Amino acid sequence: MARVLVVGGGIAGDALALMLERAGWAVTVAEIAPAPRTGGQTVDLRGDCRRVLDELGLLPAALACLVPQAGAAWIDERERRLAEMPVTAFDGRGYVSAEELLRSDLARILHRAAGPGVTHRFGETVExxxxxxxGVLARFRSGGxxxxxxxxxxxxxHSKVRALRFGPEQRYRRPxxxxxxxFTLREQPGTPxxxxxxxxxxxxxxxxxxARPGxxxxxxxxxTFAxxxxxxRRDREARFALLERTFADVGWRTREFLAAARQAEDFALDTYDQVHVPSWHDGRVVLLGDSAWCASPLSGLGTALALRGAAELAAALDAAGALADPGRLPAALAAFERTMRPRTASAQQLPPGRVAAAAPKTALGIRVNALAMRTLQARPLRPLIRRAMAGTEHGRDAA
Ligand SMILES: Cc1cc2nc3c(=O)[nH]c(=O)nc-3n(C[C@H](O)[C@H](O)[C@H](O)COP(=O)(O)OP(=O)(O)OC[C@H]3O[C@@H](n4cnc5c(N)ncnc54)[C@H](O)[C@@H]3O)c2cc1C
Structure with missing residues (x-):
């Protein structure tokens, strides 16, 4: 039986493990975390996310975990609304989906769906x-x-496989x-x-x-900040101190959030980056998901692309007959890349002003941003925007 090593048991890794197990491969997943990872915000169930989960028979499980959503609102320091966009805007094709689930629930659903043909090794990576x-000889951190x-x-x-096989991160990272x-905040009796x-x-x-519903x-x-x-990563105190300095004079509930950050078990901090790798495969090694094409959370498409990418890789391996004849692997990997490249290239093209709108620089910029959100929904523009939205692939996950 052909053997595949998947390094990273996240969304892309666990989805692929499940698909390849069902196709007859013997799958080993090496995940660096000591246990399945929790944490992360909500994932939009529109578009590819929904389609791939449906293909896997996992849509009912995902739908059972939906987090109630009313919409998005931009507020001032006293929580007065500057603009809002309900989930019903643009026939449900707007900024926030009515159907969102937590990334950790999605990860758990994928993980638990794996059968005995998938072996997870936690606390493990390749050296x-x-x-x-x-084939490829993998040397593991644990020694074997x-x-x-x-x-x-x-x-x-921040892929290790990419660093080992394709070169250092700075070559591919575009901040x-x-x-x-x-992070997650647990509501207390007085929490708004x-x-x-x-x-x-x-x-x-x-x-x-x-703050979004969980x-x-x-x-x-x-x-979010510049x-x-x-x-x-190991200097947690320096990371909290940076946040506290940066947000010291920001109003609304910021002080409460800064205190909660220190208590949170799932606190995470990272830069918003894109990853551009000219070729994703080399011999019998291939990159999948954020390691190959991270479009950044600002694209809102990371999870949808991870799931679609896993499905396309599994399909390409199947079509080439790589399970029966590993000699066909290079052709399968090339076919996978041909199919996925246009999708990831388009996701990496962030709309003009997307980065600036995520954290405007000036008070004027903040007002313009709110005005833009209101204007987009104005009656004369609605049909235009609705048409534009209808023509796009949906799969937003953490807008
Ligand atoms: C805990 C967590 C929370 C997240 N929360 C958000 C969020 O709120 N918003 C958002 O936009 N995106 C979030 N992301 C990123 C998002 O999941 C991805 O952009 C998207 O789903 C693509 O998935 P991926 O499988 O390629 O990468 P990821 O989901 O990041 O999964 C990569 C996996 O590889 C593991 N790993 C890393 N290094 C190694 C190594 N050297 N050896 C073995 N395993 C390794 C990681 O622990 C992780 O499980 C989060 C990722 C994680 C891991």
Missing amino acids: ALEDVPT AEEFDLVVGADGA LGLAHAW RLDGWFLTHNASGRRSVA RAGEQEIGL ADALPP
């Missing part, structure tokens, strides 16, 4: 990948070495000039409720604070 005549017919790097934007912290609204408060100096009794918080680089 070296060596071509041998019959094993041969695989195919190795897939589904280990996210967008913003950083983003996200969101009632399904995704609220964003922009402050001058390119700082944005947002599981019952929880809110998903995001803090930065190209961050203190190292």
Whole structure:
């Protein structure tokens, strides 16, 4: 039986593991985290996300986890609404979907759907990948070495497989000039409720604070600010100090959020980057998901692309007959890349002003942003925008 090593048990990795197991491969997933990862904000179930889950028979499980959504609103420091866009705007094709689920629920659904043909190794990663005549020899952090017919790097934007096989991260990373912290806040008796609204408060100096609905009794918080680089991951104190300095004078509930960040088990902080890799495959090693094409959370398409990419890779391997004849792997990987390139290239083309709108620089910019949100929904423009939305692929996940 052909053996595949998937490095990274995130959305792309676990989706592919499931698809290849069903196709008859023996699958090993090496995930660096000690257990399935939780955390992350909501994922939009429109477009490819819905289609691929449906193909996998997992749509009912996803629909059972929906988080109530009313829409998005932009607010001032006293929570007065500057603009709002309900989920019903543009026939349900607007900024926020009526059907969203938490990334952690999606990850859990994919993970649990795997059968006995998938072996997950947690706390594990690869240290070296060596071509041998019959495959790729992977050396693991835990010490052993094993041969695989195919190795897939589904280990996210800071991919180790990419670094080992294609070169250092700085060659492929394109920072967008913003950083983003996200975490879960547990509601207390006095916590203001969101009632399904995704609220964003922009402050001058390119700082944005947002709270969106999560599981019952929880809110998903995001803090966005200007930065190209961050203190190292291991220096948590320096990371919190940076956030606290940056947001010290921002109003609304920011002080409450900064305190909650320190308590959160799922606190995460990263730069908003894109990843551009000229070729995703080399011999029997291939990149999948953010490691290959991260379009950044600002695209709103990361999860949809990860799922579609897994489906296209599985389909290309099947069409080439790579399971029966691993000699056909290079042709299958080339076919996969031909299919996915146009989709990822288009997702990486962020709409003009998208980065600036995520954290406007000046008070005027904040007012213009709110005005734009209101104007887009004005009666004369509605048919135009509706047509534009209808022509796009939907799969927004963390707008
Ligand atoms: C916990 C978490 C929360 C997230 N929250 C959000 C969010 O709120 N908004 C948003 O827009 N995007 C979020 N993302 C990113 C989003 O999931 C991806 O953009 C998208 O789903 C593409 O999926 P992916 O599988 O390519 O990458 P990811 O979902 O990032 O998965 C990559 C996986 O690889 C693992 N990994 C990393 N390095 C190694 C290594 N060296 N060896 C083995 N495994 C490794 C990671 O632990 C992770 O499980 C989050 C990612 C994670 C892991």
